[in-house]
Amino acid sequence: MEWPNHGGQPETMRQLFKMEKDREILDFSANINPLGPPSWLKETLRNHYDTITYYPDPTYLSSSVSVANYEGIDAGQVLVTNGGAEAIFLVAKYFEKGKALIVHPTFMEYERACQHYHIDVEDVFYEPKNGFQLPLTSIREKLTKTDVIFLCRPNNPTGTIVKEEDLRLLLEEGEKTGTTIVVDEAFVDFLPSSIPSLVKWLRTYSNLILLRSLTKMYTIPGLRIGYMMANEPIINALKDEQIPWSVNSLAAALVPKLLEDTSFVEKTKGWLKEQSQYVFRSLTDLDFHIYPSSVNFYILQDKKKNTNELFQFLLRHGILTRHTHNFKGLNGEFIRIAIRSKEENEQLISVLKKWRNES
Ligand SMILES: Cc1ncc(COP(=O)(O)O)c(C=O)c1O
Known part of the structure; x- marks a missing residue:
């Protein structure tokens, strides 16, 4: 199979794994801030519209x-x-x-x-x-x-x-x-x-x-x-x-x-601290192997079962993570997961619990 080179391509993955068109996919594969863009950005872009004529x-x-x-x-x-x-x-x-x-x-x-x-x-x-x-x-x-x-x-x-x-x-x-x-x-x-x-x-x-x-x-x-x-x-x-x-x-x-806009960055750091604590604690309780990360993503390996199967299980449950087949030294043995909003992280943890219960 030809894996996409980058994360953040839910449509490509949908086609690759032959998923139904209307199946909702939560994208944990791109490591982008879920709090943004800053609320003022749309209006500011509009105000700068004329700059595109120069x-x-x-x-x-x-x-x-x-x-x-x-x-x-x-x-x-x-x-x-x-x-x-x-x-x-x-x-x-x-x-x-x-x-x-x-x-x-x-x-x-x-x-x-x-x-x-x-x-x-x-x-x-x-x-x-x-x-x-x-x-x-x-x-x-x-x-x-x-x-x-x-x-x-x-x-x-x-x-x-x-x-x-x-x-x-x-x-x-x-x-x-x-x-x-x-x-x-x-x-x-x-x-x-x-x-x-x-x-x-x-x-x-x-x-x-x-x-x-x-x-x-x-x-x-x-x-x-x-x-x-x-x-x-x-x-x-x-x-x-x-x-x-x-x-x-x-x-x-x-x-x-x-x-x-330093307050946006501060707000992001606050969200990240809170959500990474929640996510890492939950994953450790579920006995997943994770490396301590200080940013908005981490890599995870299942100590008990094949991580590739986990990737596909998550996708079947509407959660797209980032495969690691094209990261030299990881060779698909891990998946990279973004830290998302509280609700999305809770959804991820609940699907991972299901995976554990079914294992
Ligand atoms: C480590 C790293 N550097 C640079 C980039 C490129 O980012 P951009 O071109 O969007 O600024 C990325 C994108 O994923 C990245 O992960």
């Missing part, structure tokens, strides 16, 4: 300045992109024909982008027995022949977080070996405030590139907004590679407004 400012100055102010860096260290996805491909272009390390299981677009730009990729794997910690020794051994390392923090799909001290060590050694560390922080906004972004390190390490997405937190994957942060020479080089006007004018106009 080309956007090709330098995206106003959005870059708002990102810089929000992050406490210079506008020259920011590049606004058409979602985190464009940022990933731009970074790969920067290392065209070079050598990369990708730490798996992780978001598959790093690999696709590297293939696209003829980058020679070596795979390394997080250590599941150690809660998906970084395979530090094996990475350090490879540094001298590595131009770039792709890391996702918090990591998709595991929801785990590479330790700061491990990263610091890699950045310091990477400065000597000419290795850049790309850290995709697409889900960083979901973390508790006690685990901050690495943005403060941009001042210290010129070999650090950070990637961000606004589509997850604000529930706007269709609008496409992200940005990257790095030292000015890297940002300038990447600007030259970016397709002109790649961020549309509505998306660009929204950047300052989204970043100003």
